[in-house]
Amino acid sequence: MAVSPRLGEVWVARLNPNQGREIGKVRPVVVLQADELTEAGLPTVLVAPLTTQRHEDASLLRIEVTPRDRLLKASYVCAEHLRAIDRNRLGEGPLTRLTPVELRRVQRALRGCLAMV
Numbered sequence: 001m002a003v004s005p006r007l008g009e010v011w012v013a014r015l016n017p018n019q020g021r022e023i024g025k026v027r028p029v030v031v032l033q034a035d036e037l038t039e040a041g042l043p044t045v046l047v048a049p050l051t052t053q054r055h056e057d058a059s060l061l062r063i064e065v066t067p068r069d070r071l072l073k074a075s076y077v078c079a080e081h082l083r084a085i086d087r088n089r090l091g092e093g094p095l096t097r098l099t100p101v102e103l104r105r106v107q108r109a110l111r112g113c114l115a116m117v
Contacts, residue, residue, distance in 0.1 A: 004038060005031040005045055008103045010071055011093030013085060015049060023049045023081050028095055030077050030106065044084040048106070050075040060112065063105045069096035079109035
């Protein structure tokens with residue numbers, strides 16, 4: 001497959017089958033993998049799913065992405081649900097690209113999740 005997602009782009013992905021409390025179904029995801037790894041031909045890509053549900057108790061982990069381009073609803077990146085998916089799970093995209101400010105906020109949340117503060 002010739003899909004070449006780029007860091008910060010939002011794509012649609014098929015996240016099922018999921019288990020337990022994992023986020024599933026077909027939904028937007030933001031690409032968080034370095035472009036160099038994608039260009040090297042890795043068969044997987046690191047992503048975090050987006051949700052339209054905001055949870056106050058997870059506010060440090062949920063980064064808002066405003067609607068624009070083909071992302072039609074205000075959404076939240078779920079940094080705590082980072083996962084590697086096969087590129088074949090990616091569908092339509094890119095829907096939009098995170099702004100530099102949004103991407104920095106996601107990266108800060110990821111550092112916290114990964115104890116890299």
